[in-house]
Amino acid sequence: MSEQSCFHCGLTIPKNEVINFDEKKFCCAGCKTVYEIFSLHDLTGYYDFENAPGATPQDITGKYDFLDNEAILSKVLEFQEGNTAIVSLNIPYIHCSSCIWILENLNKIQPGISLSQVNFPEKRVRITFNSDTVSLKTIVYMLSSIGYEPYISLENYETGKNNVDRSLTYKLGVAFFCFGNIMLLSFPEYFEIKEFWLDNYKPFFRILIFILALPSFLYSASGYYVSAYKSIKSGMLNIDIPIALGIIVMFVRSTFDIVMNYGSGFFDSLTGLVFFMLLGKMFQIKTYSFLSFERDFKSYFPIAVTRINSDTSEESIPVYDVLKGNRLLIRNQELIPVDGILISEKAEIDYSFVTGEAVPITKKSGDKVFAGGKHIGKVIEMEVLHSVSQSYLTQLWSNEIFQKKVLQKHKTITDAISRYFTPLLLLIAFAGFGYWIFMDANTAFNVFTAVLIVACPCALALTAPFTFGNILRIMGKQKMYLKNALVIEQLAKVDTIVFDKTGTITTNKKSNIVYEGNPLSEENYILIKNVLRASNHPLSRMLYDFLPDSDRIKINDFQEITGKGIQASAENATIKIGSAAFVGSPVTELSEIEKTGLHIRIDGTYYGKFTFQNKYRDGLEKLFSTLSHEYQIKVLSGDNDGERATLEAILPKNTELIFNQKPEQKLEFIKKLQDEGCNVMMVGDGLNDAGALAQSNVGISISENVNVFSPACDAILDASEFSRLNYFLKLSHKSITIIKMSFVLSLLYNVVGLSFAITGNLLPLVAAIIMPLSTITIVSFVTIMSNYFSNSNLKSL
Numbered sequence: 087m088s089e090q091s092c093f094h095c096g097l098t099i100p101k102n103e104v105i106n107f108d109e110k111k112f113c114c115a116g117c118k119t120v121y122e123i124f125s126l127h128d129l130t131g132y133y134d135f136e137n138a139p140g141a142t143p144q145d146i147t148g149k150y151d152f153l154d155n156e157a158i159l160s161k162v163l164e165f166q167e168g169n170t171a172i173v174s175l176n177i178p179y180i181h182c183s184s185c186i187w188i189l190e191n192l193n194k195i196q197p198g199i200s201l202s203q204v205n206f207p208e209k210r211v212r213i214t215f216n217s218d219t220v221s222l223k224t225i226v227y228m229l230s231s232i233g234y235e236p237y238i239s240l241e242n243y244e245t246g247k248n249n250v251d252r253s254l255t256y257k258l259g260v261a262f263f264c265f266g267n268i269m270l271l272s273f274p275e276y277f278e279i280k281e282f283w284l285d286n287y288k289p290f291f292r293i294l295i296f297i298l299a300l301p302s303f304l305y306s307a308s309g310y311y312v313s314a315y316k317s318i319k320s321g322m323l324n325i326d327i328p329i330a331l332g333i334i335v336m337f338v339r340s341t342f343d344i345v346m347n348y349g350s351g352f353f354d355s356l357t358g359l360v361f362f363m364l365l366g367k368m369f370q371i372k373t374y375s376f377l378s379f380e381r382d383f384k385s386y387f388p389i390a391v392t393r394i395n396s397d398t399s400e401e402s403i404p405v406y407d408v409l410k411g412n413r414l415l416i417r418n419q420e421l422i423p424v425d426g427i428l429i430s431e432k433a434e435i436d437y438s439f440v441t442g443e444a445v446p447i448t449k450k451s452g453d454k455v456f457a458g459g460k461h462i463g464k465v466i467e468m469e470v471l472h473s474v475s476q477s478y479l480t481q482l483w484s485n486e487i488f489q490k491k492v493l494q495k496h497k498t499i500t501d502a503i504s505r506y507f508t509p510l511l512l513l514i515a516f517a518g519f520g521y522w523i524f525m526d527a528n529t530a531f532n533v534f535t536a537v538l539i540v541a542c543p544c545a546l547a548l549t550a551p552f553t554f555g556n557i558l559r560i561m562g563k564q565k566m567y568l569k570n571a572l573v574i575e576q577l578a579k580v581d582t583i584v585f586d587k588t589g590t591i592t593t594n595k596k597s598n599i600v601y602e603g604n605p606l607s608e609e610n611y612i613l614i615k616n617v618l619r620a621s622n623h624p625l626s627r628m629l630y631d632f633l634p635d636s637d638r639i640k641i642n643d644f645q646e647i648t649g650k651g652i653q654a655s656a657e658n659a660t661i662k663i664g665s666a667a668f669v670g671s672p673v674t675e676l677s678e679i680e681k682t683g684l685h686i687r688i689d690g691t692y693y694g695k696f697t698f699q700n701k702y703r704d705g706l707e708k709l710f711s712t713l714s715h716e717y718q719i720k721v722l723s724g725d726n727d728g729e730r731a732t733l734e735a736i737l738p739k740n741t742e743l744i745f746n747q748k749p750e751q752k753l754e755f756i757k758k759l760q761d762e763g764c765n766v767m768m769v770g771d772g773l774n775d776a777g778a779l780a781q782s783n784v785g786i787s788i789s790e791n792v793n794v795f796s797p798a799c800d801a802i803l804d805a806s807e808f809s810r811l812n813y814f815l816k817l818s819h820k821s822i823t824i825i826k827m828s829f830v831l832s833l834l835y836n837v838v839g840l841s842f843a844i845t846g847n848l849l850p851l852v853a854a855i856i857m858p859l860s861t862i863t864i865v866s867f868v869t870i871m872s873n874y875f876s877n878s879n880l881k882s883l
Contacts, residue, residue: 096138139184152390152402565804586770587723603694705809753777
């Protein structure tokens with residue numbers, strides 16, 4: 087039987103689990119329900135834009151009850167006046183045109199919604215609704231029911247808006263206004279049009295051009311003057327010095343020409359230069375600025391928590407209102423927001439977010455539990471020891487060693503070139519002036535001006551921003567989001583790659599469960615499935631989800647023994663599920679990896695075991711094999727070495743494996759490699775990797791959801807693109823090649839231009855016309871080459 091895909095979500099449907107409805111096939115009741123909802127409201131056009139665009143809805147019962155709290159609700163809402171309310175919700179699943187279409191038609195699904203607008207780059211939807219007709223909680227549950235569950239964290243609770251620096255936008259706008267108008271007014275001068283009104287009002291137009299140039303010269307270009315001044319003051323010559331000097335010389339010379347009635351000067355080229363330079367900066371900054379790389383614990387913590395009052399009543403309160411001594415209710419899969427004492431009999435806590443250890447820790451009544459752990463199983467109660475701001479997780483996050491340090495000493499490729507280009511250019515300009523001043527003062531000034539204009543390093547300065555801007559855009563479209571252009575240069579220098587294990591080379595979404603032993607009958611599967619249904623142990627829950635659906639039967643004498651297993655009876659049969667020792671497995675020698683399994687005994691007969699292994703990401707073996715030819719590869723994990731044998735079998739022989747590493751030890755390991763002269767790239771996820779990500783030359787966070795990732799990272803890689811990591815590394819190398827090629831092209835142009843300028847055969851006016859052409863040539867060249875290398879590398883995969 088060939089594999090079939092779900093009409094709604096596109097996932098492969100397991101054999102014998104196909105749900106047929108309306109002549110279409112679905113993988114589960116959730117996907118079928120979403121299709122029914124869309125059909126009922128005449129919204130099946132959702133499937134016309136993309137094939138299988140949806141996501142399977144998850145059960146979130148009780149998760150958003152805190153939205154009933156008016157104090158919390160007022161913080162989440164963007165606007166509320168009368169019965170009109172507006173909210174902006176972050177929806178990580180938005181990924182295609184179908185998503186946009188359905189989210190902008192929410193008013194057809196939910197009465198009370200009047201308008202919904204999608205901001206695709208930021209993955210947000212802004213909803214205007216009637217609060218008398220529908221509540222925000224209802225809207226959130228409706229979105230979740232169709233596979234678009236919002237992500238609401240403590241960060242949403244913060245009041246006030248971040249101040250946004252728009253100075254570059256204002257400068258760019260002023261430069262464009264000045265450039266456009268001056269170009270329009272300069273046309274008659276270029277073509278020497280003889281017309282009565284133009285000839286009579288030529289002085290007026292020249293004064294108008296001068297006035298229009300002032301805002302661009304004084305305001306828009308001010309950043310280059312400041313940068314040049316600081317560069318001279320620090321004794322380091324950067325590329326902004328000749329740029330600033332060229333702008334000033336062009337302004338002074340143009341002003342002189344107007345005053346002496348020699349012509350209209352070069353104000354059009356001056357304002358054009360400033361505009362293109364600022365445009366390059368804007369292009370680089372805006373490429374993927376919607377991703378905030380500076381996260382803290384508020385991005386991960388729940389916005390509210392359930393408090394149990396003295397009269398046993400329950401209420402949702404803002405997490406900031408949690409005080410020492412409060413009693414909290416923590417549901418399955420909820421993050422523990424504060425340190426406290428467990429009151430319930432026992433709990434299974436997954437601390438992989440903090441420690442990297444994948445195996446949940448069993449806590450008993452009276453044990454201390456720390457913030458950051460995720461509770462797995464039935465609801466528990468705990469007593470608060472510290473508030474949010476005093477918890478272990480907050481202190482760990484705030485630790486200095488986990489903050490990304492800006493590499494002040496790093497020199498960009500542009501800085502390296504300008505170190506030689508700047509003094510050489512100044513030397514040529516002054517030498518030409520010195521030579522001609524004794525023969526012809528006018529020619530001397532023409533030579534000096536022409537040299538600075540024709541060799542003005544705008545093409546050099548634009549090469550890197552436009553190249554990196556294109557690479558940022560290309561990588562972003564392929565779900566590799568870089569923090570800034572500096573990361574591309576750092577990627578090209580990497581020689582050592584360190585991978586975290588849990589959640590990085592393994593996926594948190596699923597485990598690989600394999601059965602080994604005598605065949606199980608359908609009746610046996612029914613017995614096992616129903617016994618597991620009553621257990622809250624993580625392995626029991628994973629196996630329960632793995633086994634096919636079956637009929638419900640009554641379970642008798644159920645007993646779960648902590649650390650051992652389950653014993654129960656049903657249908658006149660006795661079932662034991664658990665460890666080898668508990669079940670009485672005939673296997674006497676067990677490796678560490680084999681211990682992570684559930685053994686089965688039914689009516690005294692041992693059948694076999696279900697072995698649990700981490701599911702490694704698709705393409706891992708091929709990726710490591712390819713990377714090992716050019717890089718040192720190391721796996722650094724906070725997990726135990728239970729899967730050492732598996733990793734050694736699938737990874738290259740020279741891969742170093744280090745286990746049982748705490749967050750501080752990971753950081754020290756990276757630091758040690760750097761002390762040995764290595765340029766290290768750390769690939770990880772979770773807070774336990776934050777120190778290593780911060781210390782590394784390049785820190786890449788692997789994320790199933792790009793809106794939730796580790797702090798101090800330089801880049802975010804969507805987990806689905808993990809196998810293409812080598813492609814992104816190669817592309818970073820190609821970007822440096824493009825810049826070097828562009829530098830050579832620009833320098834050749836400068837050699838030709840300077841040879842004419844220094845001999846006095848190049849008028850400043852001609853130089854000013856040629857200069858924008860060189861800029862356009864360079865920008866076009868880097869754009870074409872960026873796309874070429876991107877596509878050629880993609881085809882070679």
